[in-house]
Amino acid sequence: MSAGRDDDPRIKGIKSKIRVVPDFPKPGIMFQDITTLLLAPNVFKDTIDLFVERYKNKNISVVAGIEARGFIFGPPIALAIGAKFVPLRKPRKLPGEVMSEEYILEYGSDCLEMHIGAVEQGERALVVDDLIATGGTLCAAMKLLERAGAEVVECACLIELPDLKGRERLNGKPLYVLVESH
Amino acid sequence: MNALTGNSLKISRVNIVSKKFQRHSPSGNSVTLKSPNTSTNFQPIRATVTGGADSGETHSTVLSTESARDQLRPDMAASPDVTDGRIAGISAAIRVIPDFPKPGILFQDITTLLLDPKAFKDTIDLFVERYKDKDISVVAGIEARGFIFGPPIALAIGAKFVPIRKPNKLPGEVISEEYSLEYGTDKMEMHVGAVQAGERALVIDDLIATGGTLCAAISLLERVGVQVVECACVIELADLKGRDRLGDRPLFVLVSSI
Numbered sequence: 485m486s487a488g489r490d491d492d493p494r495i496k497g498i499k500s501k502i503r504v505v506p507d508f509p510k511p512g513i514m515f516q517d518i519t520t521l522l523l524a525p526n527v528f529k530d531t532i533d534l535f536v537e538r539y540k541n542k543n544i545s546v547v548a549g550i551e552a553r554g555f556i557f558g559p560p561i562a563l564a565i566g567a568k569f570v571p572l573r574k575p576r577k578l579p580g581e582v583m584s585e586e587y588i589l590e591y592g593s594d595c596l597e598m599h600i601g602a603v604e605q606g607e608r609a610l611v612v613d614d615l616i617a618t619g620g621t622l623c624a625a626m627k628l629l630e631r632a633g634a635e636v637v638e639c640a641c642l643i644e645l646p647d648l649k650g651r652e653r654l655n656g657k658p659l660y661v662l663v664e665s666h
Numbered sequence: 667m668n669a670l671t672g673n674s675l676k677i678s679r680v681n682i683v684s685k686k687f688q689r690h691s692p693s694g695n696s697v698t699l700k701s702p703n704t705s706t707n708f709q710p711i712r713a714t715v716t717g718g719a720d721s722g723e724t725h726s727t728v729l730s731t732e733s734a735r736d737q738l739r740p741d742m743a744a745s746p747d748v749t750d751g752r753i754a755g756i757s758a759a760i761r762v763i764p765d766f767p768k769p770g771i772l773f774q775d776i777t778t779l780l781l782d783p784k785a786f787k788d789t790i791d792l793f794v795e796r797y798k799d800k801d802i803s804v805v806a807g808i809e810a811r812g813f814i815f816g817p818p819i820a821l822a823i824g825a826k827f828v829p830i831r832k833p834n835k836l837p838g839e840v841i842s843e844e845y846s847l848e849y850g851t852d853k854m855e856m857h858v859g860a861v862q863a864g865e866r867a868l869v870i871d872d873l874i875a876t877g878g879t880l881c882a883a884i885s886l887l888e889r890v891g892v893q894v895v896e897c898a899c900v901i902e903l904a905d906l907k908g909r910d911r912l913g914d915r916p917l918f919v920l921v922s923s924i
Contacts, residue, residue, distance in 0.1 A: 503838070505837040505838050508837040509834070509837070515837045517837050517838060519828075519829060519836065519838075519857055519860070522817070522820075522826065522827040522828070522829070523826045523827075523828070523860060524826070525820070525821070525824050525825060525826060528817075528820070528821060528827065529821055532821065551810055552809055552810045552813055552829075552831075552835075553813075555810055555811075555813035555814050556813050556817050556827070556829070557817075559780070559786075559814050559815075559817060559818055560817055560818050560821055562780075562783070562786075563783070563786060563787055563790065563818055566783050567783060568780065568781045568782075568783060569780040569781075569786065569814070570777075570780070570781070571777060571780070571810075571814070573810075576767070577810075578777065579763040579766040579767070579773045579775050580761070580763055580775060580777075599777055602777065602781060
């Protein structure tokens, strides 16, 4: 699944460009900031290339990106592999008719929405976000796509926080990440 | 293409631009654009121009280069060449949703454009062609739909991408710029250190309405010494006069909606 990824010389550069910001958004959280990676054009390009190389021959017709940082990485991948890009958004942002999926937060719940008609039965989809933590958001994203009849081929993130065990929350769906942060 | 995509707003833009072109074309034949229902009906305008130095022959050319167009219309082009066949496809792929987010507003929905890989690619290509040789080192994209168009442009021209965000989203040290809404104010933020004085920047969003958000983004960049070379949007709502609010900062849009 991630064969050869750790050996890829581009990974070191990618890892080095991610900035860790302590105590954001609240004390005790070490926030993985990808904006510094976006300031290094070659490294940003490497990031996209790694995903594109993996997915370009997999007949993916949909790349779904989770608001908002999934909007940064999803579209370049979609463009390169000739797939549609579908934004998955917080409530009341998408203007047309939507389907919603609720998911649990540490305190309370939130909702992810997708336009009805964006995805068709039988399409093969990728879900993209910058990071997987508990997996709650990715799970909701997968459910939306599956409810619309698409097959989620894989979830793709730059960063995984393995200690939060998000991978287990994906109901056996494959997860591909570039770097892990403990 | 999406069945929900309406036609009326796009048709008016295409016809108006074609009339402008006919007024300026020096001689020869031009083809009136038919109102397209689909991008495949779009006919590029052709005009005859005097050919090479010696022969004196005239030849038919699709005027698709900026230098050729500037001979006809010397002012800096604020919109792409109307002969570009890609514009009709882009325009047709934008869906208009009435009464969103509130009654009376006609919302320009670009998500349908993103469902059309060719139209999405054409959109990016049009921006990239314009900016790739302009020494742009920064593409700043406004949350959230500017995040969709900005990064592909930045990647293609080798520039940094800088997200301009709503308050409390960026984790590091930020600078803020407040701007007016119809009722009240809002704020945009940018990371300290993302850009350096003297850099040349592009500001990207999906749409310009009143220009308030774009103005705030420009302020953030100019406050740290960056030169905003141009603002670029897919759509302009011309009646809201956002272009005037940008003052002398150039604005480039692909589709103007009336």
